[in-house]
Amino acid sequence: MITAEQKPIQEIIQYIAPYSRILLVGCNECVTVCAAGGRKEVGLLASALHLSHLKQGKNIDIREITLERQCDPEYVEELAPYIDGVDAVVSMACGCGVQTIAGRFKKTPVFPAVNTRFMGASLSQGVWAERCKGCGDCVLGITGGVCPVARCSKHLFNGPCGGTSHGQCEVSQDIDCAWRLIWERLKELGLESRYEELMEAKDWRPGGAGGPGTIIREDLA
Amino acid sequence: MKTDSRLEKVLASGELAVTSECGPPRGCRPEKVKEKAALLKDHVDGINVTDNQTAMVRMSSCTAGILIKQMGLDPIIQMVSRDRNRLAMQSEIIGAYSFGINTMLCLSGDHAKFGDHPMAQGVFDIDSVQMIKMVRQMRDDGLFQGGAKIDGPPKMFVGAAANPFADPFELRVMRLAKKVKAGVDFIQTQCIFNLDKFEEWMKGVVDRGLDEQVHILAGITPMKSVGMARYMKNKVPGMDIPDDVIKRLEGVSKEQQPEEGIKMAVESIERLKQVKGVHGFHIMAIEWEEKVPQIVEKAGLFPRPKV
Numbered sequence: 001m002i003t004a005e006q007k008p009i010q011e012i013i014q015y016i017a018p019y020s021r022i023l024l025v026g027c028n029e030c031v032t033v034c035a036a037g038g039r040k041e042v043g044l045l046a047s048a049l050h051l052s053h054l055k056q057g058k059n060i061d062i063r064e065i066t067l068e069r070q071c072d073p074e075y076v077e078e079l080a081p082y083i084d085g086v087d088a089v090v091s092m093a094c095g096c097g098v099q100t101i102a103g104r105f106k107k108t109p110v111f112p113a114v115n116t117r118f119m120g121a122s123l124s125q126g127v128w129a130e131r132c133k134g135c136g137d138c139v140l141g142i143t144g145g146v147c148p149v150a151r152c153s154k155h156l157f158n159g160p161c162g163g164t165s166h167g168q169c170e171v172s173q174d175i176d177c178a179w180r181l182i183w184e185r186l187k188e189l190g191l192e193s194r195y196e197e198l199m200e201a202k203d204w205r206p207g208g209a210g211g212p213g214t215i216i217r218e219d220l221a
Numbered sequence: 222m223k224t225d226s227r228l229e230k231v232l233a234s235g236e237l238a239v240t241s242e243c244g245p246p247r248g249c250r251p252e253k254v255k256e257k258a259a260l261l262k263d264h265v266d267g268i269n270v271t272d273n274q275t276a277m278v279r280m281s282s283c284t285a286g287i288l289i290k291q292m293g294l295d296p297i298i299q300m301v302s303r304d305r306n307r308l309a310m311q312s313e314i315i316g317a318y319s320f321g322i323n324t325m326l327c328l329s330g331d332h333a334k335f336g337d338h339p340m341a342q343g344v345f346d347i348d349s350v351q352m353i354k355m356v357r358q359m360r361d362d363g364l365f366q367g368g369a370k371i372d373g374p375p376k377m378f379v380g381a382a383a384n385p386f387a388d389p390f391e392l393r394v395m396r397l398a399k400k401v402k403a404g405v406d407f408i409q410t411q412c413i414f415n416l417d418k419f420e421e422w423m424k425g426v427v428d429r430g431l432d433e434q435v436h437i438l439a440g441i442t443p444m445k446s447v448g449m450a451r452y453m454k455n456k457v458p459g460m461d462i463p464d465d466v467i468k469r470l471e472g473v474s475k476e477q478q479p480e481e482g483i484k485m486a487v488e489s490i491e492r493l494k495q496v497k498g499v500h501g502f503h504i505m506a507i508e509w510e511e512k513v514p515q516i517v518e519k520a521g522l523f524p525r526p527k528v
Contacts, residue, residue, distance in 0.1 A: 153332055153343075154302070154303070154329055154330075154332065154343060154345045154348070155345050155348075156329060156345070156348040156349075157348050157350075157351065158348050158349075158350035158351065158396075158399055158403075159348070160387065160388070160389075160392065160396070161329045161349075161387075161459075162329075162382060162383075162384030162387045162411060162458075162459040163331065163332070163387065163458035163459045164387045164388045164389075164458075164459065165387070165388065165458050165459060166388060167388050167389065170331070170332055170335075170458035170459070171332050171334050177388065179392075180388060180389055183389055183392055195392070195395055195399075196395055196398055196399055196402065198350060198351075198354070198399060198402055198403060199350075199351075200351065201307065201346075201347045201351040201354075201355070201366060202346075202347075204346070
């Protein structure tokens with residue numbers, strides 16, 4: 001899923017300072033799972049904004065709504081009845097959601113309340129880690145199910161580099177060396193010889209180097 | 222001969238080769254490059270020029286290499302994949318070769334986090350193994366990485382690094398095999414302080430016959446002080462400093478530590494000369510280039526062969 005973290009409250013307050021009627025929009029998908037922008041966080045942020053405005057003796061009207069999916073025009077359309085009654089939208093979805101709203105409602109400013117971080121997986125309660133860079137040409141089938149693009153700090157395809165220490169990355173002892181993990185996994189699978197196959201220079205076009213990506217499914221479009 | 226590289230000629234003659242390195246200045250001080258190179262000139266077969274080492278901005282390795290080449294010496298330009306994509310690498314290589322630079326080293330590079338621009342985006346378009354293959358293809362097939370023909374291909378003698386001391390140890394011979402498969406001509410190793418471990422690695426290299434396919438130059442670094450030894454042990458990634466090394470430096474007075482460090486370096490060279498597959502030495506005297514001639518002489522590697 002896409003992970004996100006709430007922005008510092010001061011940054012959000014600065015964005016909405018000129019406005020008094022706010023539509024605060026959460027999303028039921030990824031940001032709910034990573035507890036950054038679901039219904040619960042929408043409620044908490046609304047309370048925090050109310051409080052900070054009260055302290056400054058200002059009034060603010062915040063309407064809360066959480067959509068099924070903010071990256072989907074069908075659901076974003078649900079905001080249409082409210083949009084004329086607000087000065088600005090604050091979105092708690094990832095960047096995809098913010099842009100879907102901005103694209104639909106041209107005359108209303110939209111501000112992000114979260115920083116979108118990465119595509120990751122949950123490791124344990126409250127812990128998420130990056131697992132995919134969306135390179136557009138998945139190599140997991142030949143790297144034992146461990147991604148060198150997302151998990152090697154230098155995204156080396158023929159690693160490990162010379163900086164591995166105690167099995168950890170030179171960038172931080174908290175980061176597992178991806179190539180140590182790949183090697184361990186290949187060993188478990190009895191595929192050690194695969195390590196010596198040269199991985200060719202990557203074509204980065206499908207992952208973004210070719211310009212912003214688009215998928216068109218003729219059968220669905 | 223594949224190239225006009227002096228290093229290639231020395232290695233082909235069967236003599237033990239000697240290389241050293243100089244780090245370019247952090248500013249427009251070409252005279253510093255020349256001073257450092259002048260210290261090394263009669264005692265080595267090639268001078269590595271580091272490429273933004275430890276991710277600190279310095280004069281570019283290619284530019285400093287040109288300054289050294291213009292002194293009539295033999296630069297080995299290092300190139301890291303951290304700072305350049307494949308277009309920038311290839312244009313730099315063509316430029317370097319146009320100034321007569323014919324030897325280079327392909328590296329991944331330290332992560333930007335270690336340097337003075339930790340906020341920078343690392344490039345890592347290709348890795349060091351893919352870089353080796355690219356430079357070989359430029360030389361042997363006259364083709365750019367993208368497949369187009371080069372009008373006047375650069376003929377580089379291609380080197381790379383190997384760190385026998387990084388984890389996982391059991392992968393380290395295989396990692397070298399990969400570089401050999403990619404077409405590397407010579408290897409300069411990480412600084413060797415744990416000689417037993419290095420010899421174990423070399424045994425693995427020889428058992429696979431890799432020593433017949435690539436020239437290995439053993440990395441030697443003289444310790445200036447026990448403080449430096451401790452720093453390298455604790456702070457430098459991928460470094461293996463046995464406690465014996467630290468104890469031996471602790472055992473002499475502070476004033477005598479530099480001399481002891483040099484003695485240890487010379488002893489290492491003497492021992493490693495006996496190791497099958499070691500075809501030379503790469504002496505990295507960090508900010509201590511003036512001691513290289515002394516080490517080369519004491520280790521019986523002087524004069525350098527005329528090739």
